[in-house]
Amino acid sequence: MTTPLAPVLLDVAGLSVSFATDRGRVTAVDDVSFSVRSGEILAIVGESGSGKTVTLMSILGLNDPRTTFVDGSVTFRGRPILGLPDRDLRRIRGKDIALISQDPMTALTPVHTIGWQIAEQIRAHEAISRAGAARRAVELLAEVGLANPAEAAGRYPHQLSGGMRQRAVIAMALSCNPALLVADEPTTALDVTVQAQVLDLLMKLRKDFGSAIILITHDMGVVAEVADRVNVMYAGRIIERGTTERLFADPWHPYTWGLIASIPPLDGPRPHRLAAIPGMPPTPETMPAGCGFAPRCRFALPRCAARPPVQRAPGRSALCVIGPEDRAPRRAEILGPLGDAA
Ligand SMILES: Nc1ncnc2c1ncn2[C@@H]1O[C@H](COP(=O)(O)OP(=O)(O)OP(=O)(O)O)[C@@H](O)[C@H]1O
Ligand SMILES: [Mg+2]
Numbered sequence: 001m002t003t004p005l006a007p008v009l010l011d012v013a014g015l016s017v018s019f020a021t022d023r024g025r026v027t028a029v030d031d032v033s034f035s036v037r038s039g040e041i042l043a044i045v046g047e048s049g050s051g052k053t054v055t056l057m058s059i060l061g062l063n064d065p066r067t068t069f070v071d072g073s074v075t076f077r078g079r080p081i082l083g084l085p086d087r088d089l090r091r092i093r094g095k096d097i098a099l100i101s102q103d104p105m106t107a108l109t110p111v112h113t114i115g116w117q118i119a120e121q122i123r124a125h126e127a128i129s130r131a132g133a134a135r136r137a138v139e140l141l142a143e144v145g146l147a148n149p150a151e152a153a154g155r156y157p158h159q160l161s162g163g164m165r166q167r168a169v170i171a172m173a174l175s176c177n178p179a180l181l182v183a184d185e186p187t188t189a190l191d192v193t194v195q196a197q198v199l200d201l202l203m204k205l206r207k208d209f210g211s212a213i214i215l216i217t218h219d220m221g222v223v224a225e226v227a228d229r230v231n232v233m234y235a236g237r238i239i240e241r242g243t244t245e246r247l248f249a250d251p252w253h254p255y256t257w258g259l260i261a262s263i264p265p266l267d268g269p270r271p272h273r274l275a276a277i278p279g280m281p282p283t284p285e286t287m288p289a290g291c292g293f294a295p296r297c298r299f300a301l302p303r304c305a306a307r308p309p310v311q312r313a314p315g316r317s318a319l320c321v322i323g324p325e326d327r328a329p330r331r332a333e334i335l336g337p338l339g340d341a342a
Contacts, residue, residue: 006038007182008211010059010097015072017051017058019284023070026284028054030236032072036180041206041213043223043244045259046233047281051215053102055233056182058082060099061089076180095125098173100183103215107169108157114168115141115153122175140171144201163194170201177209184216199226221263224248233257235282235292242316252311252318252327255293257334290318299330 016268017029074082102125118137141149142169187195232240240253258277279296294304
């Protein structure tokens with residue numbers, strides 16, 4: 001699964017993002033660091049508003065530079081890319097890094113057939129004839145599992161179902177064989193069966209093309225299924241990180257406990273109501289100075305009002321005052337004894 005020796009493709013260090021708003025400058029992403037190696041699937045998971053999309057957009061240079069302040073460093077294949085001229089970034093985005101954005105319609109225009117749109121995308125980066133690009137577009141639609149791809153290529157986006165449209169967007173993202181695919185909630189709008197198919201497709205991509213994938217989701221069930229490593233994001237910070245295996249077997253942060261507790265069971269009767277984390281995440285305007293989760297955390301202590309310390313072990317870390325000795329009994333209050341948690 002994981003490939004520890006694969007080279008680092010993308011490295012993000014100390015990324016902070018703030019916005020100029022009517023109410024002054026607000027911070028949406030606070031000192032985020034992570035890296036992605038070739039061929040691995042990294043999940044970034046967190047509730048709505050935790051800063052997942054802002055993180056991605058900042059990495060890819062897609063924020064409005066007039067209102068967005070971005071600090072830190074981002075390198076792709078060792079080359080710094082933060083603040084590169086738009087033209088250079090666009091070349092990287094289309095060719096080396098592909099984005100599947102949160103709303104599939106933003107990637108598609110309603111006025112052209114999807115076959116045409118995919119072919120144009122190919123032609124923008126490759127010296128290839130119009131007919132060759134059109135043929136390749138149909139092949140890609142077949143690769144993402146659209147039944148009758150030649151016919152699908154001739155359809156307009158509104159003539160496709162949500163699942164078909166998402167596949168078309170993935171085909172478009174794949175048209176340049178990207179080393180890194182960034183997928184922002186690619187399955188949220190889909191029903192459960194199609195969701196599973198799209199996840200299978202992402203796994204297949206990694207297998208067939210060796211693409212690394214950053215998968216943004218709010219669904220811990222999805223993370224458990226496909227990711228090699230996980231970053232748990234809350235209120236603009238990565239509050240826990242680790243390999244998927246270890247993070248699920250031995251989660252450290254109370255927020256992660258809440259996320260795991262809210263995974264619906266795969267079999268047996270669905271509970272009447274899913275366990276949810278009480279309360280709401282803060283917005284950039286209401287972000288506490290200390291631990292962002294403290295206002296919702298049943299284990300919060302007075303010292304959580306200050307920036308939390310980093311708990312570390314090889315390959316993983318969490319931002320929390322709860323140390324190894326206090327972890328198990330507190331976690332058991334939410335997840336039951338260790339072992340049940342995995
Ligand atoms: N241009 C902007 N100006 C001001 N605030 C912004 C701007 N863009 C995003 N935000 C705020 O930053 C925070 C993080 O937003 P982001 O879109 O990254 O959340 P997310 O984790 O992707 O959530 P979701 O799961 O709903 O997609 C939110 O509170 C959002 O309102
Ligand atoms: Mg988002």
